[in-house]
Amino acid sequence: xxxxxxxxxxxxxxxxxxxxxxxxxxxxxxxxxxxxxxxxxxxxxxxxxxxxxxxxxxxxxxxxxxxxxxxxxxxxxxxxxxxxxxxxxxxxxxxxxxxxxxxxxxxxxxxxxxxxxxxxxxxxxxxxxxxxxxxxxxxxxxxxxxxxxxxxxxxxxxxxxxxxxxxxxxxxxxxxxxx
Ligand SMILES: Cc1cc2nc3c(=O)[nH]c(=O)nc-3n(C[C@H](O)[C@H](O)[C@H](O)COP(=O)(O)O)c2cc1C
Numbered sequence: 278x279x280x281x282x283x284x285x286x287x288x289x290x291x292x293x294x295x296x297x298x299x300x301x302x303x304x305x306x307x308x309x310x311x312x313x314x315x316x317x318x319x320x321x322x323x324x325x326x327x328x329x330x331x332x333x334x335x336x337x338x339x340x341x342x343x344x345x346x347x348x349x350x351x352x353x354x355x356x357x358x359x360x361x362x363x364x365x366x367x368x369x370x371x372x373x374x375x376x377x378x379x380x381x382x383x384x385x386x387x388x389x390x391x392x393x394x395x396x397x398x399x400x401x402x403x404x405x406x407x408x409x410x411x412x413x414x415x416x417x418x419x420x421x422x423x424x425x426x427x428x429x430x431x432x433x434x435x436x437x438x439x440x441x442x443x444x445x446x447x448x449x450x451x452x453x454x455x456x
Contacts, residue, residue, distance in 0.1 A: 308443030311365045313376045314342055315399040320356025322399065323349065324385055326377035328442050330362055338428040340408055343421045351422070360426055361398035362408040366436035367449040373440065395430050405439050407432045
């Protein structure tokens, strides 16, 4: 395939390399739901905020989560082999920041109300939806592990307002009203 400039169609110069910062700036324009990914088991209880979550397939129901290999949650997540993906609701910004900062795990779970899912991973009461999963595969890509997570249980929360991260800020997206 030939590469050409989208502006004049005549240049065959290679496009300039995409820098790390350029990529990050571009990704800031890709809005995403905010989730707290939790785990518990022999590796201990832990959790982290993640926007890199998306569906892979409904047969079998599978999500993927991208986890920074250097984060403090990485060891426990791999050791436990289970996660619960809790999709955050309006008003959960402080919880998102707590799980996205350099806070010890027990301090993170001191906020919010947590139930134990079937896998043992903590499930957030008041999440928009929660996916209880076991990790079936992990693929290393650069700084991150892509975790393929088979969904073994789903719990829908009461909130119809989802927390979105876009343009490096939180936003709220409302669901359908009753009228
Ligand atoms: C809105 C938001 C989205 C994030 N998304 C991800 C993500 O998808 N994957 C990831 O590994 N870290 C993500 N992070 C960063 C982790 O939550 C953060 O690195 C981790 O909780 C803190 O790491 P530490 O426990 O090593 O201090 C996100 C943080 C925020 C605030």
